[in-house]
Amino acid sequence: MHKKGCSKSVCQCFIVPNYILENMALNDVEAARVSLAKSRQMRRRRIFKEYDIKGVTALTDAGSGRHGESARHVYDCKGGTKLRVNEARKEGDRSSGDHVVNQAYDYSGVVRDYFKEVLHRNSMDNEGLDLILNVHYGNKFTNAYWDGDEMVFGDGDGIIFSNFADSLDVIGHELTHGVTQFTSGLEYEGQSGALNEHLSDVFGVTIKQYHLKQTAADADWLIGADIMGPTLKGQALRSMKAPGTAFDNKLMGKDLQPDHMRNFYKGERDNHGVHINSGIPNKAFYLVSMEIGTDKAALIWFDAMQNLFATANFNQFVQVVIKAAQKLADGGTVPHTAIKTIEDAFKAVGLPE
Ligand SMILES: [Zn+2]
Ligand SMILES: [Zn+2]
Structure with a gap:
């Protein structure tokens, strides 16, 4: 089954799922209504763009860096919707006068360095893909997304959501x-x-913990806590520690994430629950991290990530993760006890079925 204008391999992945924005729109939040309309427009336009992306990643290699070396390019949309127009800061440039430009530049650098130094991956494609970041997109646009070869950040409405570039876990996720x-x-x-959503949440929080030098026990395990505006301070988009508890308010509705297969969401919303059922593997990753440390858990998950296939389901994911743990344990990178820890963590969320 295939829906909503994303190809099999390239998706427009928004950090705030539509079902949350729809709830906000029903509660007369004008910015949410406008953002939803904007997203629909972009999805339609997107169908044409995919032909560009496949095979033509050179398109993104916008210059400056040496070949194979990922360079950052931050563009300022200045409240408009044209991408890659006004370059505000590129790799090596001095700090800009714009806080949002600097945050996008700094945080994308943290993400790129984490992948390179810890996971030995050279940018997203492992060939030094440039990082293109468009900030100040649209008027009060309440979302951020990855679009196959670049990132786009709205400023938020300043009430419910603040600026989307202001969050390391959001940029890591995307x-x-x-x-x-x-x-x-x-x-x-x-x-x-x-699983696609799950992996983005995993590395969003892992990179944040690494950057802040936090342990699994110190960390808040929240996604998007930094982008909540004054009205909803203290809430977040997702909690890996306690899925289903990240938000509960009139504007956003209630967090629908389950933390066990018995509550698996079977409805059609959200591409059949991509941001909802991710709560189940998210909880398992949290449990594993509490036992063996987030850094070791991330190494196992990253190995698994490279051995997955496009249609993998939860049961198959469990197998691939255990295989990755076995391999890394044999190589001495993680303790042998990690295998049992992972089996127990998945069992705790009802997997495999
Ligand atoms: Zn799709
Ligand atoms: Zn996502």
């Missing part, structure tokens, strides 16, 4: 969609789509 696209290409639908 850029990890790029890594998934260039590795397994997990289809953005149903269980494979929930």
Whole structure:
């Protein structure tokens, strides 16, 4: 089954799922209504763009860096919707006068360096793909997304959501969609789509913990806590530690994420629950990290990520993760006890079925 204008391997992955924005629009949040309309427009336009992306990633190699070396390019949309127009800061440039430009530049650098230094991956495609970041997109646009070869950030409405570039876990999440696209290409639908979302959440929080030098026990395990505006401070988009508890308010509705297969979401919304059922593997990753440390868990998950295939389901994912743990344990990178820890963590969320 295939829906909503994303190809099998390349998806427009928004950080705020539509079902949340729809709830906000029903509650008369004008910015949410406008953002939803904008997203629909972009999806339609997107169909044409995909032909460009496939095979023509050179398109993104916008210059400056040496070949094979990923360079950052931050563009300022200045409230408009044209991408890659006004370059505000490129690799090596001094700090800009614009805080948002600098945040996008710095955080994307943190993500790129994490993949390179810790996971030995050279940018999203492992060939030094440039990082293109468009900030100040649209008027009060309440979302951020990865679009196959670039990122786009809205400023938020300043009330419910603040600026989307102001969050390391959001940028880590979105850029990890790029890594998934260039590795397994997990289809953005149903269980494979929930795994796609899961992996983005995993590296979003892992990179944040690494950057802040936090342990699994210190960390908040939230996605998007930094982008909540004054009205909803203290809430977030997702919680890996306690899926289903990230938000509960009139504007956004209630967090629908399950933390166990018994509550698996079977409805049609959200591409059959890609941002909803990701709560199940998210909880398992949290449990594993609490036992063996987030850094070791991330090494196992990253190995698994490269051995997945586009239609993988939850059961198959469990197998691939255990195989990755076995391999890394044999190589001495993680303790042998990690295998049992992973089996127990998945069992705790009802997997395999
Ligand atoms: Zn799709
Ligand atoms: Zn996502």
